[in-house]
Amino acid sequence: MKNYLTRFKFKFRKHETIEQMYFLGVQSVPIIVVSLGFVGLMMILELAFHMRLVLNHDALVPSFSAVLMVRELGPVITCLLLTSRIGAGIAAEIGSMKLTEQLDALRILSIDPIDYLVIPRWIGSVFASITLTVVSIAVALWGGALLATQKLGTSPGEYFNTVFFFVKFPDVMRCLVKAAVFGTLIPVIAAYHGFNCRGGSAAVGEAATQAVVRTSLCIIVADFLLTYLFYAV
Amino acid sequence: MPTNAKGLKKEFWVGMLFLFVVVLLVIFGWLMGAIGPLQSQSKFYVLYNFAGGIEVGSPVRVSGVKVGKVSKIEFLPETTEANQERVSLKLSIEVSNRAVPSVRQDSRFYVNMAGIIGEKYIEISPGTTTAPVLVNGATVRGVDPPRIDQLLSQGYGVFGRIMDFMDENEKTLTEFLVGMKELIADANKILKGRERQKLLALIDNLNSITGDIHEMSTRMKNPETRKFYDQVFDLVNRAHSIDKPVIQKFLQEEGIRARIF
Numbered sequence: 001m002k003n004y005l006t007r008f009k010f011k012f013r014k015h016e017t018i019e020q021m022y023f024l025g026v027q028s029v030p031i032i033v034v035s036l037g038f039v040g041l042m043m044i045l046e047l048a049f050h051m052r053l054v055l056n057h058d059a060l061v062p063s064f065s066a067v068l069m070v071r072e073l074g075p076v077i078t079c080l081l082l083t084s085r086i087g088a089g090i091a092a093e094i095g096s097m098k099l100t101e102q103l104d105a106l107r108i109l110s111i112d113p114i115d116y117l118v119i120p121r122w123i124g125s126v127f128a129s130i131t132l133t134v135v136s137i138a139v140a141l142w143g144g145a146l147l148a149t150q151k152l153g154t155s156p157g158e159y160f161n162t163v164f165f166f167v168k169f170p171d172v173m174r175c176l177v178k179a180a181v182f183g184t185l186i187p188v189i190a191a192y193h194g195f196n197c198r199g200g201s202a203a204v205g206e207a208a209t210q211a212v213v214r215t216s217l218c219i220i221v222a223d224f225l226l227t228y229l230f231y232a233v
Numbered sequence: 234m235p236t237n238a239k240g241l242k243k244e245f246w247v248g249m250l251f252l253f254v255v256v257l258l259v260i261f262g263w264l265m266g267a268i269g270p271l272q273s274q275s276k277f278y279v280l281y282n283f284a285g286g287i288e289v290g291s292p293v294r295v296s297g298v299k300v301g302k303v304s305k306i307e308f309l310p311e312t313t314e315a316n317q318e319r320v321s322l323k324l325s326i327e328v329s330n331r332a333v334p335s336v337r338q339d340s341r342f343y344v345n346m347a348g349i350i351g352e353k354y355i356e357i358s359p360g361t362t363t364a365p366v367l368v369n370g371a372t373v374r375g376v377d378p379p380r381i382d383q384l385l386s387q388g389y390g391v392f393g394r395i396m397d398f399m400d401e402n403e404k405t406l407t408e409f410l411v412g413m414k415e416l417i418a419d420a421n422k423i424l425k426g427r428e429r430q431k432l433l434a435l436i437d438n439l440n441s442i443t444g445d446i447h448e449m450s451t452r453m454k455n456p457e458t459r460k461f462y463d464q465v466f467d468l469v470n471r472a473h474s475i476d477k478p479v480i481q482k483f484l485q486e487e488g489i490r491a492r493i494f
Contacts, residue, residue: 026250127247131254164265166352167307168290196371210346 010112010119020124024086025131027088033139035072035081039073040065040140044147058152063165065144070167070175071231074137075208076223079129079182086128087190091211094194095204103195113195121187130176131184137175174230181217181226187217238418257423266302268291274301274327277336278356279371280320285344285378286353293326294345295357303355326355337364342375 043065051058094117097103103113141163148154190211198205284306293301305325328336337360338444345356355375367373441466452458 018244018247021247026246029250127251131250134254134257134261137261160264164261165347167265169262169265172258172265197415 009114013116014121016120017118017123020120021127024121024124025128026084026130027084028085029131029135031085032136034077036074036077036136036140037143038067039077039136040143041147043068043073043140044144044151048152058085060162060165061152062141062144062148062154062159062163063065063167064120065112066141066163067166067171069137069140069172074140075129075175075178075182076219078133078136079179079186079219080216082125082129082132082183083186083212083219086121086125087186087211087215088208090190091194091197092204092208094191095197095207098195098197099200099204114191118187118191121191121204122184125187126180126183129179129186133175133179174226178223178226181222184216185218185222189218239372245458247421266290273330275330275333275369277326277328277370279322279326279342279375280372281344281375281377282320283377284322284324284378286346287324287344287355288353291352292354293328293357294330294354294358295335297356299354299409301328323372324355324375328357334366335359335367336367337361338367338373338458339364340367340373342373344375344378345464362425427473 020150032214044061047061047068048058051061074184094103097117106116113181145156145159145163148159149156193207193211193214241475245394256262264308287306289303289306291303293303303324304327307325309323336357340360341358343356343358344353346353423429453462
């Protein structure tokens with residue numbers, strides 16, 4: 001058992017980890033803010049249309065938009081955007097290092113490539129996905145508030161009083177668990193494709209593309225499994 | 234130390250992002266009512282037999298204003314007697330202290346629904362000002378919400394019995410309806426035919442008789458009439474006690490032939 005557990009030991013590299021947290025997290029903030037701001041606006045329009053169609057009543061639109069953001073769109077859209085931004089980069093970087101034998105050089109220097117390359121990116125990716133998910137929910141709800149005051153005639157106070165009508169704090173915790181799972185999938189799958197890159201420059205591009213496609217697919221499947229586990233069981 | 238183009242350390246920006254997210258989570262928790270360090274609250278226990286969809290975390294409102302939430306729901310393993318009534322659920326609710334003065338011993342605890350598809354919540358109707366304020370930790374009996382499913386089931390049963398009755402007595406009902414139809418037709422003929430004038434005259438006479446009776450009864454309520462009535466009553470009572478042979482002898486002496494009693 002002890003030998004098995006030692007396989008999960010790693011050396012925490014502070015400098016590389018902070019670098020990755022900055023690159024993956026802080027530098028992704030602008031794209032997340034813009035994208036999820038528009039998602040929030042879109043949700044208000046769509047939910048208002050559907051609720052008027054079915055119930056002829058749109059007072060609960062802020063509540064339903066918050067539920068949708070917290071349960072699904074917040075972690076999923078954020079992590080899909082992160083996949084396209086950082087997944088391809090990780091796969092390409094590691095793939096290039098494999099082709100230029102930098103990984104072999106690391107091994108010669110008794111540096112485990114997983115420790116040196118994957119672990120900091122994993123920590124950075126989980127940090128980025130969790131923090132950016134929270135930021136994305138806040139931005140989407142704020143964007144929704146702006147449109148709701150214009151389109152639905154709701155006052156800001158009324159909007160924020162009703163926005164968490166159906167959302168409870170355990171839903172937010174489950175949202176963060178989803179974000180952490182997706183944040184784990186991104187560097188693991190990207191690093192896998194990078195480490196298994198064979199051939200020339202074209203292989204690096206292929207690895208990056210495959211990393212993004214497969215990570216996106218895995219995120220969607222994992223989202224279904226986690227939603228089933230949290231809400232349907 | 235690693236720096237970005239603006240000369241600030243990357244650790245600073247990572248730390249700022251982390252702190253910003255922590256602040257956002259605290260705001261979310263406060264908006265959802267999960268945390269409220271500045272609020273002081275009182276706890277009450279409400280007993281129900283049927284909770285109607287209330288869950289842990291469901292809001293509690295006083296006069297429509299959200300002042301707390303349901304913190305715990307317990308199933309009472311052996312039904313508990315409360316005021317000679319058996320109940321099976323005990324809900325723990327937390328109410329903000331600013332609303333507690335409105336919660337009195339005669340307050341009613343209802344299960345309401347917000348809107349058509351809204352969530353269920355507990356509505357506390359403010360009690361009368363003469364009743365004392367409910368103390369912290371008090372146990373009250375809530376008002377069970379109507380069981381729509383039971384009503385539908387009972388209604389279905391009643392409807393079924395009505396249908397059975399109608400099936401069994403179809404012939405009788407048909408005869409009754411035919412008879413009613415003929416009665417209505419005859420009444421219609423009378424109202425439209427030559428007898429109509431007599432009927433109208435009869436109604437007019439009845440009208441005037443009831444008017445006269447009403448006038449008479451109004452006059453009889455007069456104090457002088459009441460006095461006269463009392464005197465007559467007294468006279469009859471005295472006459473009743475008079476001996477028959479004495480009356481007979483008196484009348485014979487007066488030369489009056491009469492057959493008495």
